[in-house]
Amino acid sequence: MLFEIAILGVVLYFILEYNGSISTNKFVVDNSDIFQRLKESDFEFYAKARYGDAIDTEKLFNARLKNGLFVVLLLTFLFIGNITYANVVMALVGGYGAFKLSYMQLKKAYKAHLHKIDIMLPYYLKNLEILVQHYTVPVAIGKSIEEAPELFREGLRELIEKINAGNSTINPYMEFARDYPVRDSMRMMRLLYRLSLGSNERKQEQLLTFSRSISALQQKARESRYKERLDKMESKTMVMLVSTGIGVMILLVISIMMMFG
Numbered sequence: 001m002l003f004e005i006a007i008l009g010v011v012l013y014f015i016l017e018y019n020g021s022i023s024t025n026k027f028v029v030d031n032s033d034i035f036q037r038l039k040e041s042d043f044e045f046y047a048k049a050r051y052g053d054a055i056d057t058e059k060l061f062n063a064r065l066k067n068g069l070f071v072v073l074l075l076t077f078l079f080i081g082n083i084t085y086a087n088v089v090m091a092l093v094g095g096y097g098a099f100k101l102s103y104m105q106l107k108k109a110y111k112a113h114l115h116k117i118d119i120m121l122p123y124y125l126k127n128l129e130i131l132v133q134h135y136t137v138p139v140a141i142g143k144s145i146e147e148a149p150e151l152f153r154e155g156l157r158e159l160i161e162k163i164n165a166g167n168s169t170i171n172p173y174m175e176f177a178r179d180y181p182v183r184d185s186m187r188m189m190r191l192l193y194r195l196s197l198g199s200n201e202r203k204q205e206q207l208l209t210f211s212r213s214i215s216a217l218q219q220k221a222r223e224s225r226y227k228e229r230l231d232k233m234e235s236k237t238m239v240m241l242v243s244t245g246i247g248v249m250i251l252l253v254i255s256i257m258m259m260f261g
Contacts, residue, residue: 035065038099046106049113060102068099118182119225120149122217125188129211137196138163155179184217 044057051060072095079087127147131140138160145156155176162172173189191213195206 038065040103043103043106046103046110049110050106064099064102067102068095071095071098114182117151117180117185119221120151121180121182121185121188122214122221124148124152125214126218128192129207129214132195132210133207137192152180184213188213188217 039061043061047055047057047060072091075087075091075094079091124144128140128144131143134140135143141156141163142160145153145160148156159172159176162175170190170193173193174186177185177189188210191206191210195203195210
């Protein structure tokens, strides 16, 4: 019965929303001063990192608010026959959870993105090191784009375009590092910039420093991947042990019930 009431309430909500009798958008806009207090300080950063600078963060935030309000209404309809303080709190908690869910997904996607960069960057830099031994740094970067992981290609194209446009400062290198803000990316870009300025006499010395830094990053990346595999194996083992334990407990309970039966 409660399920049917909830469905009826949802249908009624969409009908009233469609014919303009109620407006969730207007409610959100009219109370924006209150709702803005719910916005996380880093929400816009994560949203732009996930969707790019062109994303309308206010529109995305309002969509989160509407999702949360919809869940509150849905749970209210479910509890319509038994409105208690506990049920009201549960509806509000459920709505807040729905509101926070997309933020947590953005944050998780950003961390996964950074982790992916952290693992792949040392191997790209190793390939770049080989090219730098035969070409100047700008030419080596240009030649590395097609062979680079797709994740880096857009940033590398922007980097080489700025260099070819006559920007001989460190800024293009630092902007690339800020676009891929992972372990030691700033330091590696500084080393690459210094390598682009170095004379032929110092090139071998600077290449050696660059190579050592890359090898250290690769070692860290290998350790990180090994730890990931180890954690997955431990997680699977724990799930197997828990499942086995629950299965044994269920069999024991069934055996005891059959004995007493």
